[in-house]
Amino acid sequence: MGRIFGTDGVRGIANTELTANLAYGLGRAGAYVLTEGTHKPKILVGKDTRISGDMLEAALVSGILSVGAEAVILDVVPTPAVAHLIREYNADAGIMISASHNPVEYNGIKFFDNKGYKLQDELEDEIQRVIESGFEGVPSPTAHDLGRSSIEGGALDEYT
Incomplete structure (x- = not known):
């Protein structure tokens, strides 16, 4: 498999x-890579208004919960809100579901670290390695x- 992460997360139709799987x-x-060793990690999840966001959010959150992490669903928020609210909520990571300016049939998944910054390539590569290993060693x-x-219904108000 080639590199699944592009310049700004994982994107595709x-x-x-970009399937639910x-x-x-x-x-x-x-969740495993970004919170390894954290007792009960907390990950924020935001999305834009694309119709595929609900499907991707449900699948993404299921994956987060499957390793014992907590998922805080922010609902519809702008991408910078996820980055900002990571620090406000003292979260371990954040994920935004959005394809920005791309056509409606596209969507994307972008990860942020515990400081609200885009992930370094090395961490993205580690996430891909874990997927390709069949989740070897993942609890x-x-x-x-x-x-x-x-x-979290008030996330947008808290951001603005």
Whole structure:
């Protein structure tokens, strides 16, 4: 498999190139790589208004929860809001679902570190390596150790 991350995250035609399965894998691997060693990590998830955002958000959040991380769903927010709110919410990472200026059939998944910055190439490569390994070494907690999701309805107001 070639490099799945481009200059600004993973992008493609939703449900063709950027599938729910890939979004799940990115959520699972991303949560593992970005929060390894953190007790109950918290990851913020935002999206734009594209219709494919709901599908990708559900899959991405499922991947995050599957490694025991918490997902805070910000709903529809601009990309800079995710970067900013990571620090406000003391989160371990953030993910934005958006394809920016690309046509409506496209969507994308962009990761931010715990300071609200775009990931370095090395971390993106590590996320891809974990996916390609079949999630080797990634925990699969059960029962009370699974992550939980919550919806933060006031995120946009807090950002503006």
